[in-house]
Amino acid sequence: MNSAEAVSVLTELNRVYPHTREDMNFLKFENPFQILIMTILSAQTTDVTINGLRDELFSRYPDPQALAGADLREVERIIHPAGFYHTKARNIVGTARCLCERFGGEVPQTIAELVTLPGVGRKTANIVTNHAFGVADGVAVDTHVGRLSQRIGFSENMDPNKIEQDLMRLFPREWWGEINFLLISHGRAVCTAKRPACERCVIRDCCGAGCKDRAD
16 A cells, blocks of 8 residues: 555545544543553553543642652552553552653653653653644554554554554654544444454445455
């Protein structure tokens, strides 16, 4: 698939899933610190779960300074619904300490700095820079983005970092900030992991997965 074809796919998805910038935030946050911590916690769980524990977490620990000094067991109790709570608690408390010790209590605004924090990879860093600071320096590749990128024909790679590089080469920079939202929306509504609903897919005719043949 060439760049023009790929852009036409996203253009159609953009028509089907109209949105404002605020709509693109599946996690409901109030500041860069919150979206950073919530995105770390969101690994291998749902946005609904993380949004559900947000109020208690940030009422107890409203800023990096408070979370840096938190009792680990209390943090584990609050974030228990998120799963993997031992590791996630260590990561968010460790991240808060790094913010205080190395970044003056502020969330850094570059991917290179963000990925030095505990529990932060390129996906999390891309989400933070895009949603908190309005800067798209890459593409956040989660399971939906990875799955649809392979099915549609945007990438033949399995590794999220390689998929991101493929997407960045394929799409003009002005699309980078939209890709995550559009592919997640389509992945949840139509192109699900277990059984894609190809018969009602608006990009069926240009999908590289051959779904159109199975649906006939």
